[in-house]
Amino acid sequence: MLINAHNLFHRIGERTILDLPKFQLAQGEHTLLLGPSGSGKTTLINILTGLVEPSSGDVFVDGRSMTGVGPAARDALRRDKIGLVFQTLRLVSALTVRENLALAQTIALGRSDRPGVDALIASVGLAHRADARPRELSQGESQRAAIARALCTRPALLIADEPTSALDDTNAQSMIDLLLSNAEASGSTLLIATHDQRIRGRFARAFELKPLAVDA
Amino acid sequence: MTLAGLSVAYLRDRALNTGLNILLLTLAVATMVILVLFSAQLGERFERDARGIDLVVGAKGSPLQLILSSVYHVDVPTGNIPLDTLEVLRRDPTVAAAIPLALGDNFRGFRIVGTEPGLIDNYRGRLAAGRNWKAAGEAVIGAEVARRTGAGLGQKFLGSHGLVAEGGQKHDEHPFQVVGVLAASGTVLDRLILTSVDSVWDVHGIHHQEHEVGHDGTGHEHAEDHGHEHEADAANASVRKQTAEPEVTAILVRYNSALAAVRLPAFINRQTALQAAVPAVETTRLLALLGVGLDAVRAFAALLLLSGCLSIFVALYTALRQREADMAMLRVMGATPAAIFAQVISEGLLLAAAGAIFGLLLGHSVVAVAAASFEQLKEVGLNAWRFESAEAWIVLVTLAAGAIAALLPALRVFGVDIAKTLAHTP
Numbered sequence: 001m002l003i004n005a006h007n008l009f010h011r012i013g014e015r016t017i018l019d020l021p022k023f024q025l026a027q028g029e030h031t032l033l034l035g036p037s038g039s040g041k042t043t044l045i046n047i048l049t050g051l052v053e054p055s056s057g058d059v060f061v062d063g064r065s066m067t068g069v070g071p072a073a074r075d076a077l078r079r080d081k082i083g084l085v086f087q088t089l090r091l092v093s094a095l096t097v098r099e100n101l102a103l104a105q106t107i108a109l110g111r112s113d114r115p116g117v118d119a120l121i122a123s124v125g126l127a128h129r130a131d132a133r134p135r136e137l138s139q140g141e142s143q144r145a146a147i148a149r150a151l152c153t154r155p156a157l158l159i160a161d162e163p164t165s166a167l168d169d170t171n172a173q174s175m176i177d178l179l180l181s182n183a184e185a186s187g188s189t190l191l192i193a194t195h196d197q198r199i200r201g202r203f204a205r206a207f208e209l210k211p212l213a214v215d216a
Numbered sequence: 217m218t219l220a221g222l223s224v225a226y227l228r229d230r231a232l233n234t235g236l237n238i239l240l241l242t243l244a245v246a247t248m249v250i251l252v253l254f255s256a257q258l259g260e261r262f263e264r265d266a267r268g269i270d271l272v273v274g275a276k277g278s279p280l281q282l283i284l285s286s287v288y289h290v291d292v293p294t295g296n297i298p299l300d301t302l303e304v305l306r307r308d309p310t311v312a313a314a315i316p317l318a319l320g321d322n323f324r325g326f327r328i329v330g331t332e333p334g335l336i337d338n339y340r341g342r343l344a345a346g347r348n349w350k351a352a353g354e355a356v357i358g359a360e361v362a363r364r365t366g367a368g369l370g371q372k373f374l375g376s377h378g379l380v381a382e383g384g385q386k387h388d389e390h391p392f393q394v395v396g397v398l399a400a401s402g403t404v405l406d407r408l409i410l411t412s413v414d415s416v417w418d419v420h421g422i423h424h425q426e427h428e429v430g431h432d433g434t435g436h437e438h439a440e441d442h443g444h445e446h447e448a449d450a451a452n453a454s455v456r457k458q459t460a461e462p463e464v465t466a467i468l469v470r471y472n473s474a475l476a477a478v479r480l481p482a483f484i485n486r487q488t489a490l491q492a493a494v495p496a497v498e499t500t501r502l503l504a505l506l507g508v509g510l511d512a513v514r515a516f517a518a519l520l521l522l523s524g525c526l527s528i529f530v531a532l533y534t535a536l537r538q539r540e541a542d543m544a545m546l547r548v549m550g551a552t553p554a555a556i557f558a559q560v561i562s563e564g565l566l567l568a569a570a571g572a573i574f575g576l577l578l579g580h581s582v583v584a585v586a587a588a589s590f591e592q593l594k595e596v597g598l599n600a601w602r603f604e605s606a607e608a609w610i611v612l613v614t615l616a617a618g619a620i621a622a623l624l625p626a627l628r629v630f631g632v633d634i635a636k637t638l639a640h641t642p
Binding site for chain 2: 046107153
């Protein structure tokens, strides 16, 4: 199992944000994570990627524990196994697209591979924008750059939070094409959190989070 | 692309801000470098040039002026003293050496000093080429004189009246000829043109033949050489009659015993025309006077450095507020908080390093330009491209200041909550 999570429970103050007995994801099974706003999609992603420590429960990523190990170990596990694409947070502002990818590789792998970076940039259709700064890119372009950035370390798991919600129909579809084909190429398993109905049909597997009942 | 590369990218991204930060630090470092160069080289010069000279005897006036003019060769002399004084001093058993100086002329700003070879020995100078002066009109030039004027052995030159290069009537009838060039000694010798006292007298038309009897056997090697000189110049005899008795400008004295320090200055100062000045006392007084000025400049430099630090602090603080998303992004990429902390500190260090490098360059360049443009500084013999160990301290202090200025902003890194930043980033 790439992800193996049990008895996840998270609350902030008196409010329960997430209550999930079991979540599993097998290698190669690209999965959509569905659910209405407030159902805890983002919280689940934050917990799976170690950005947030759950109130209780455990998470294993590729056999290594993400919970109860301290922030440094969570950082290391995320660096080794997970690529992340967010809706808003995409690239480091001062660097060009190419430099962003090179930096991501250096941080995760200790070295960067220029031909690999260029090939990846070309595969997301940004070869002509490789030397552009993030602020010079359009929404769609920077989202594609973010995908390339997440994939350039060849992570076992690629998690994307609402990668298409800011895009129009055509761009949303091509974004999914891009995610699927590049994940295939780099051997990554996709987990995509979305409430975007337009991409539902593209994935064989979906996991639906139910909105929590209002606390009694 | 590394995190250090990222620092450079951030600095380039806010180029104007970076430039201003570096400029402030550059000015601070340059001010300190100039200060260090001046005080170190001045202090060292003072010490080295006064070596072996316990007392200077000269005309009444300011003792500081006497020391400056006859030991450091930077001010005008207080006047002249009778040559007899030299004899009096040499007869004194507590005096180890007495070296006469006759000043008054220059060649392109380098002073022509009528003296005895004892002056060279005093500074442990040695000839790099040629020989010591013997005949009238022969001169030995210091290493720097040779370098700056391009004069070599056999070169003839005319002295000009006065002690600075500008103006001054040329002494056409009495050209000097270079017979020796001194090796660089790092002392005032480097900037002097040495000749015999008699040659200086000749140039000024001072009749000294009758006087030779008085100080024969005191080490002057000129007695025979002067016979024909004077016959050739006989036509000018009337002019000479009007001129003064043989005099020297000052006499440098080295003691034989500690007793001299107690007795000799008081004895000299009792003579109506004479005064005795102790170089050690006068330079201490001068450095104390300069010290107040140096302290003011030092405080100014510290203020500049402080403002440079503050500007780095403000720049990084505001930059990091805008970079919370970036920091979260770096964390998402897998960079540890410690690595990002180090990255921010390195921005401060890079600014400080650039300021230090440019400051060193600017400081030395300013000194070089100043030394080349101002006669007074040329006379002090300032070397703009010599590096002092204190400059290493300046660099270290500047780097530390850069790191400290970056410290507080960098600590924000540890407070970054990626999940929260993600939720709040538009």
